Amino acid sequence: MNKKIVIDPVTRVEGHGRVTLYLDEDDQITNSHFHIVEFRGFERFIQGHPYWEVPALVQRLCGICPVSHHLAAGKAVDRLEGLEPEDLTPAADRQRRLLHYGQIFQSHALHFFYLAAPDLLYGIDAPVGQRNIVALALDNKELARKGILMRKFGQEIIRAIAGKRIHGIAVVPGGVYKQFTVEDRDYFLDGKAIPDIETMIEWSIETLEFLKNYHIEHRDWLDHFAAFDSGHLSLIGLNGDMDLYHGRLRATDANGNVTLRDVPDDHYRRYFSEGVERWTYLKFPYLTHLGREKGWNRVGPLARVNICDRIPTPLAEQERLFFKEFSGGLPNNRSMYYHWARLIEVLHCAEVMKNLLHDPELLGSDLVVKGERRSEGIGIVEAPRGTLIHHYEANEKGKLTRCNLIVSTTHNNEPMNRAVKEVALQTMNGHHEITDGMLNGIEVAIRAYDPCLSCATHAIGQMPLHVEIIDAEGNLVKEKTRG
Amino acid sequence: MIDFPGKTLLFAIGNSSRGDDGLGWAFASALEEAGFFPGEIVYRYQLQIEDAELCSHFDQVIFADAWKTDSDLLFAFEPCLPKADSSFTTHAVSPNAILQLCKDIYEVEPQSWLVLLRGARWGLGEGLSQTGKKGLKEGLAFFYNALHQRSLG
Numbered sequence: 001m002n003k004k005i006v007i008d009p010v011t012r013v014e015g016h017g018r019v020t021l022y023l024d025e026d027d028q029i030t031n032s033h034f035h036i037v038e039f040r041g042f043e044r045f046i047q048g049h050p051y052w053e054v055p056a057l058v059q060r061l062c063g064i065c066p067v068s069h070h071l072a073a074g075k076a077v078d079r080l081e082g083l084e085p086e087d088l089t090p091a092a093d094r095q096r097r098l099l100h101y102g103q104i105f106q107s108h109a110l111h112f113f114y115l116a117a118p119d120l121l122y123g124i125d126a127p128v129g130q131r132n133i134v135a136l137a138l139d140n141k142e143l144a145r146k147g148i149l150m151r152k153f154g155q156e157i158i159r160a161i162a163g164k165r166i167h168g169i170a171v172v173p174g175g176v177y178k179q180f181t182v183e184d185r186d187y188f189l190d191g192k193a194i195p196d197i198e199t200m201i202e203w204s205i206e207t208l209e210f211l212k213n214y215h216i217e218h219r220d221w222l223d224h225f226a227a228f229d230s231g232h233l234s235l236i237g238l239n240g241d242m243d244l245y246h247g248r249l250r251a252t253d254a255n256g257n258v259t260l261r262d263v264p265d266d267h268y269r270r271y272f273s274e275g276v277e278r279w280t281y282l283k284f285p286y287l288t289h290l291g292r293e294k295g296w297n298r299v300g301p302l303a304r305v306n307i308c309d310r311i312p313t314p315l316a317e318q319e320r321l322f323f324k325e326f327s328g329g330l331p332n333n334r335s336m337y338y339h340w341a342r343l344i345e346v347l348h349c350a351e352v353m354k355n356l357l358h359d360p361e362l363l364g365s366d367l368v369v370k371g372e373r374r375s376e377g378i379g380i381v382e383a384p385r386g387t388l389i390h391h392y393e394a395n396e397k398g399k400l401t402r403c404n405l406i407v408s409t410t411h412n413n414e415p416m417n418r419a420v421k422e423v424a425l426q427t428m429n430g431h432h433e434i435t436d437g438m439l440n441g442i443e444v445a446i447r448a449y450d451p452c453l454s455c456a457t458h459a460i461g462q463m464p465l466h467v468e469i470i471d472a473e474g475n476l477v478k479e480k481t482r483g
Numbered sequence: 484m485i486d487f488p489g490k491t492l493l494f495a496i497g498n499s500s501r502g503d504d505g506l507g508w509a510f511a512s513a514l515e516e517a518g519f520f521p522g523e524i525v526y527r528y529q530l531q532i533e534d535a536e537l538c539s540h541f542d543q544v545i546f547a548d549a550w551k552t553d554s555d556l557l558f559a560f561e562p563c564l565p566k567a568d569s570s571f572t573t574h575a576v577s578p579n580a581i582l583q584l585c586k587d588i589y590e591v592e593p594q595s596w597l598v599l600l601r602g603a604r605w606g607l608g609e610g611l612s613q614t615g616k617k618g619l620k621e622g623l624a625f626f627y628n629a630l631h632q633r634s635l636g
Contacts, residue, residue: 045608057500066528114532133532134567134580137587144588152533 019442020279021424029429032421034413034446035280043403051080051377051394055171058390067103067158067170068383071096072390074171075246075379079266080394081173082371085246091364092175098356099161099170100245100381105200105349106154107384108301108342111450112207113147116339120214124444125437146203150346153188153200157353160184175368188357197354201315204347208319211343215326225426226335226419226445229254231287232306233297233411235382236262240309242348244382250307251287251297256331259287259295266378268389274406282413285406296414298333299386300449301341306331311344313351319344335419338448373398383408385450409451419445489542491522492593494578496548498528502609503602506549506619509611510600513623519630530576535584539591546578547622549615550599557618560625563595598622 022031046057058073059066074096075085085093118131121140137144161180162168169177188197195203215222236250237243240262249268251260260271275284275292286295297303311317323332323344332341356362379390386408393402409416423445427438495511497504514520522543527534530546538544546563565586566579576584578597586592600622603614611619 041607110532132567133576134583134587137584141588144584148533148536148584148588151531152536155531155533 019420019446021420021428021442027428027430029421029424032417032424033279034417034420043405046403047400049400050398051077051392051400052173052398054392054400055173056169065103065107065383065385067099067162068381068388069390070162070171071100071103071245072379072381072383072388073392074173075381076377076390076392077171077173077379078371079377079379080374080392081377082374083174083369087369087371088175089364089366089369090361091179092367092369094356094359094362094364095161095176095180096171097245098157098180098353098362101349101352101356102154102157102161104154104244104382104384105346105353106151106158108346108349109147109150109154111384112211112339112343112346113144113151115447115450117143117147119440119444119447120211120339124440126440127436131440146207149195150200150203153194153197154349156194157188160187172368174370177367179365179367180362182363185357185363188353197350197357200350201347201354204343204350205315208340208343208347211340212322215337215340222336223334225441226422226448227333228335228418228422229333230415230418231259231290231295231297232303232331233260233299233387234304234307235265235380235387236308237312241312242304242308242310243312244304244345244349246381249380249387252307252331254331254333256306259290265380268378268380269391272406274410280413282410283406284414285411286414297411298415299408299411300338300384301345302332302335302338303386304382305341305344311348313348313355315351316344316348319347335415335445335448338450342450385409386411409449412449412451416446416449416451419449490540491543491545492538492541493520493522493524493545493547494530494534495524495526496528496530496546500607502604502606503549503600503612503615504605505611506600506602506615507547507598509619510547510598510622513619514626517627521630530578530581532576532581532584534576535581535588538581538585538593538595539589541593544582544593544595545598546595547598547600548578549602550618552599552601554601557601557614558621558625559597559599560622561597561599563597565592598626 018035020033020035021029024030046054049057054077055070055074058069078085078088114133118133118136121136122131133144159168161176162170171177187193190196191199231251231253233249233251235243235247237247247265248262249260249265249271250258250262253259263271271287271289272285273288273292275286277284284292284296286292287297288295305320305323308320311320323340327337375393375395377392381388388408389404389406391404392400395401420442423441427441428434431438493511493514495507497507499505499508508526511524511526515524525537550559563578563582565582567583578595582592582595601614601618603612
């Protein structure tokens with residue numbers, strides 16, 4: 001009898017995801033799907049709104065990365081105002097960058113300490129009751145405390161620029177909302193109220209050292225778990241430098257051969273298409289000239305560290321060089337190395353924040369410039385999870401007529417599906433019993449990509465882990481709920 | 484009954500762009516507008532781990548959130564205790580887990596409550612449902628009464 005195994009929803013992944021594995025009569029995996037079960041509908045919702053409201057509205061798209069949406073939309077709205085990123089004042093540019101790097105710093109810190117570290121410290125065979133932040137906090141109080149304070153530092157950067165309320169405003173068309181003051185700056189430098197930026201750099205290095213040692217000790221597992229060749233895509237700055245806020249689009253294949261050579265970000269539509277499947281709302285972006293089968297790419301920290309020629313801060317660059325050497329001098333195509341790449345970016349973000357906090361331009365009072373209206377605006381940033389594209393069209397009254405968003409998790413849709421299948425084939429093929437450890441493995445593979453699936457509601461009473469095994473006739477064979 | 488001794492923190496959790504998911508914020512906004520909530524109010528899409536650190540600075544913590552429930556109740560007010568529960572499922576953390584982290588890491592255990600406001604619809608761009616509005620009204624009446632009793636000493 002054919003069986004279908006459903007993991008619904010996936011634990012410690014934002015939003016609602018579901019995994020279905022199809023087995024044949026011999027318990028061999030025949031297919032796998034990673035579904036998104038909530039439809040956002042945001043692109044329709046936003047039509048008819050004035051374009052200048054967009055940076056504020058899009059923050060409500062996602063409770064996890066509102067700042068990334070705020071900035072990508074802000075860049076798109078700048079272009080609707082007839083402005084390119086280079087046209088903004090230095091103060092606006094520095095504030096936006098500080099906001100962006102603060103957001104990535106806190107998001108990555110959360111992912112590592114809260115979501116990834118329990119898997120790494122306790123192993124994927126450990127029960128869910130042990131693989132969590134509370135267990136980690138009890139066993140490693142200092143590590144947990146540092147994780148929380150790193151996360152808080154990034155959140156405080158966001159608060160200082162965007163304001164205290166949840167829907168703070170930092171970005172306005174053509175600039176930023178308010179001046180960054182000396183008091184704002186000194187809060188992050190004097191170490192009185194919160195640990196200072198130097199401490200953030202020190203802790204970032206410590207965390208990175210911990211993970212590097214972990215990789216050395218567990219290399220065999222990390223090298224083979226959910227490892228598969230892919231393309232890689234990210235924005236790239238001047239001279240091939242890593243730039244998470246603005247740049248051109250570059251893609252390479254699994255061996256590092258360039259498949260998209262530093263094209264202007266607002267030309268993205270010329271190069272990308274999106275595939276659809278009946279079983280998921282999430283699309284599958286790919287490079288048009290390579291086709292649906294060969295043109296898909298990983299995005300996010302691993303892709304960015306693979307693609308850039310250099311990280312323009314010294315400590316992170318040193319770490320990138322070691323990472324590259326460890327990877328044999330070639331792009332790294334192993335899912336579990338996302339964690340390492342993420343921590344290199346944590347260090348890079350800390351260094352960039354330090355530079356920005358010491359940059360006098362950050363305190364400038366010239367905040368907004370005006371341009372000549374256009375009907376189309378495209379804004380792209382490298383969000384914590386990868387390349388984030390916002391694209392808007394507005395009519396002559398300034399009302400939005402069209403919106404297209406390609407979020408990071410959409411780019412990673414194909415890679416996550418491949419990761420699920422890879423792990424299922426490695427661990428479940430031919431087994432009569434599906435153990436918790438096997439299901440955990442699937443989740444660990446997905447979690448490496450840090451997907452943000454839906455920006456879902458989170459009312460109390462939601463989100464148990466529900467596992468179902470259903471036969472080919474649709475009969476429920478087995479059911480398990482975690483919670 | 485809550486009587487607000489010491490420093491009080493209210494977490495308003497939700498998203499006002501998603502129907503009744505905005506109940507927690509609506510509750511806090513109403514209290515804020517009334518102007519006599521004796522503590523600090525913070526708004527969150529979701530609770531996050533650093534909120535454990537914030538809790539450690541308060542004597543009392545209240546979590547106001549929308550509620551998906553099969554019961555007939557529109558509103559519930561109940562104690563919230565530290566617990567390493569199974570909410571470790573997303574980037575979001577449950578109130579119980581926040582309190583557990585606060586206890587484990589900062590060795591502080593503020594007295595805590597949940598304000599649960601029953602919701603019925605959760606779609607993007609929808610306002611509060613009739614059910615949500617009724618629960619909100621009930622919850623606010625309960626709180627205004629508690630605050631009034633307190634003011635009477």
